[in-house]
Amino acid sequence: MLKYQQIAEEIEKYIEENELQQGEKLPVLDTLMSQFDASKSTVTKSLDLLEKKGVVFQVRGSGIFVRRHKRKGYISLLSNQGFKKDLEESHLTSDVIELKVRKPTAEAARNLNLELADDVYYVKRVRYINGQTLCLEESFFNKSIVTYLNKEIVSESIFNYIREGLGLKIGFSDMYLHVGMLTAMEADYLGMEEGAPKLDVETVFHLTNGQPFDFSIVTYNYEQSQFFLQANSQLL
Amino acid sequence: MLKYQQIAEEIEKYIEENELQQGEKLPVLDTLMSQFDASKSTVTKSLDLLEKKGVVFQVRGSGIFVRRHKRKGYISLLSNQGFKKDLEESHLTSDVIELKVRKPTAEAARNLNLELADDVYYVKRVRYINGQTLCLEESFFNKSIVTYLNKEIVSESIFNYIREGLGLKIGFSDMYLHVGMLTAMEADYLGMEEGAPKLDVETVFHLTNGQPFDFSIVTYNYEQSQFFLQANSQLL
DNA sequence: TAGTGGTCTAGACCACGTC
DNA sequence: ACGTGGTCTAGACCACTAC
Numbered sequence: 001m002l003k004y005q006q007i008a009e010e011i012e013k014y015i016e017e018n019e020l021q022q023g024e025k026l027p028v029l030d031t032l033m034s035q036f037d038a039s040k041s042t043v044t045k046s047l048d049l050l051e052k053k054g055v056v057f058q059v060r061g062s063g064i065f066v067r068r069h070k071r072k073g074y075i076s077l078l079s080n081q082g083f084k085k086d087l088e089e090s091h092l093t094s095d096v097i098e099l100k101v102r103k104p105t106a107e108a109a110r111n112l113n114l115e116l117a118d119d120v121y122y123v124k125r126v127r128y129i130n131g132q133t134l135c136l137e138e139s140f141f142n143k144s145i146v147t148y149l150n151k152e153i154v155s156e157s158i159f160n161y162i163r164e165g166l167g168l169k170i171g172f173s174d175m176y177l178h179v180g181m182l183t184a185m186e187a188d189y190l191g192m193e194e195g196a197p198k199l200d201v202e203t204v205f206h207l208t209n210g211q212p213f214d215f216s217i218v219t220y221n222y223e224q225s226q227f228f229l230q231a232n233s234q235l236l
Numbered sequence: 237m238l239k240y241q242q243i244a245e246e247i248e249k250y251i252e253e254n255e256l257q258q259g260e261k262l263p264v265l266d267t268l269m270s271q272f273d274a275s276k277s278t279v280t281k282s283l284d285l286l287e288k289k290g291v292v293f294q295v296r297g298s299g300i301f302v303r304r305h306k307r308k309g310y311i312s313l314l315s316n317q318g319f320k321k322d323l324e325e326s327h328l329t330s331d332v333i334e335l336k337v338r339k340p341t342a343e344a345a346r347n348l349n350l351e352l353a354d355d356v357y358y359v360k361r362v363r364y365i366n367g368q369t370l371c372l373e374e375s376f377f378n379k380s381i382v383t384y385l386n387k388e389i390v391s392e393s394i395f396n397y398i399r400e401g402l403g404l405k406i407g408f409s410d411m412y413l414h415v416g417m418l419t420a421m422e423a424d425y426l427g428m429e430e431g432a433p434k435l436d437v438e439t440v441f442h443l444t445n446g447q448p449f450d451f452s453i454v455t456y457n458y459e460q461s462q463f464f465l466q467a468n469s470q471l472l
Numbered sequence: 473t474a475g476t477g478g479t480c481t482a483g484a485c486c487a488c489g490t491c
Numbered sequence: 492a493c494g495t496g497g498t499c500t501a502g503a504c505c506a507c508t509a510c
Contacts, residue, residue, distance in 0.1 A: 002479070004479075004480085028494080028496085038481090039480060039482065040483090041480070041481075042479080042481080044496085045479085058497090059444060060495070060496045061494075061496065062445065064495095065446055067446070070347070071412060078467045111306070170469045171293065171468070172290075172303070172469065175464070176462070176464055176465075177463040177465065179434070179461045197415050197416060199435070210295065220415070228411070228413075229314070229465075230408065231409045231410075233408065264475080266475095274500090275501065276478095277499070277501095294478090295476090297477065297506070297507035297508035300476095300477080
């Protein structure tokens with residue numbers, strides 16, 4: 001593990017263990033530098049990482065402060081989906097409806113830069129949170145990258161397997177959100193009424209080298225759909 | 237303007253002007269360093285900024301590449317709302333329904349760290365995109381920070397005024413998303429049917445020093461609600 | 473093995489906040 | 492005026508990719 005990641009992790013752990021609240025001040029840079037025996041740029045890099053994660057914010061001339069949001073039970077839009085689950089204590093399970101090798105839909109092929117004749121792994125799951133239906137998920141994995149899947153893998157964390165089992169490095173993703181109404185089929189899977197509101201999240205996942213490897217369409221039960229997002233405005 | 241921002245801007249402009257596509261390679265670091273007469277760390281900082289904005293991705297051992305998403309007409313969830321409008325060519329207008337000084341709701345007070353007896357500016361607007369209703373927006377501004385607002389300001393970009401007119405520095409924000417059904421009142425403002433699907437986005441905007449200054453609730457017309465989001469997974 | 477991006481350092485200087 | 496974070500540099504060395 002890299003030094004700046006290590007430092008970031010320790011600072012984050014420190015905040016959690018001491019239950020620091022929004023606005024509480026952390027030690028100044030000089031202190032952190034000597035405490036972690038690191039240069040200014042390295043500590044700064046750690047803090048930038050934590051700022052990106054929404055854990056701290058830095059104020060020039062003043063100090064480094066803890067950032068927290070106030071609401072519990074929200075799903076983080078940026079750190080879910082094989083990145084990390086953010087729902088503390090919530091119990092996530094999956095029913096695998098379908099798992100097979102097939103040809104991609106036109107939409108999947110377009111998003112994965114594949115031909116219609118190429119093979120994809122197709123996974124359809126219903127996911128539950130604390131016993132309630134959370135979402136219906138359909139995923140298309142480029143089979144030339146994700147070369148093997150089975151029921152055991154698919155009923156657990158597919159992304160962990162992709163990382164650890166296949167040694168692939170997951171990079172960035174593009175997400176598209178739509179609001180709409182449940183079709184009869186979707187309502188059936190989610191145990192809801194046809195025409196009820198829904199949130200569709202389509203995501204194209206890429207490896208660090210830019211190759212798209214997974215296109216997924218997730219339909220959320222609107223009653224469970226509380227999402228959370230942290231933004232920084234210093235993007236010009 | 238800082239050197240690394242300048243460089244980032246020029247690289248971005250270069251990409252746009254030459255209409256570089258997803259995956260196209262940019263000059264290597266050494267070239268960029270001499271081209272912009274900057275050190276490696278400075279160029280790297282520019283590229284990190286562009287990576288955060290979703291403009292490029294960097295691959296160790298290989299190069300720097302253009303990142304683009306494929307769909308047009310989506311609203312960027314992270315760079316709207318006083319950050320920047322992302323919808324090219326789309327015409328955004330506002331009808332100001334209400335503008336007054338009042339006491340905050342309990343929810344607004346909680347999110348703005350105010351007492352119920354404190355004053356807030358309350359703004360209610362309907363926003364249109366290309367002549368169609370886009371959303372209904374209610375905002376509460378901490379009056380001790382945003383000391384003055386009027387109809388002219390409010391019918392244009394409030395955030396530009398806050399930045400330029402008041403000289404305040406906007407920092408980070410927390411966003412909460414819910415899916416639900418339109419109330420009769422909301423449906424009326426948006427010209428839709430009661431019970432139609434909606435997306436509510438509640439946002440708490442903070443200054444760079446961490447002070448919350450604006451709490452807003454935006455109810456989107458689901459027919460116009462196509463949102464876009466770019467994520468990076470290297471947040472551990 | 474050559475090329476390319478990533479990490480880390482030490483230090484100079486700058487810009488902002490606070491008192 | 493002082494303390495604190497932010498920018499920028501030059502350079503050493505490391506890790507991954509591609510050939």
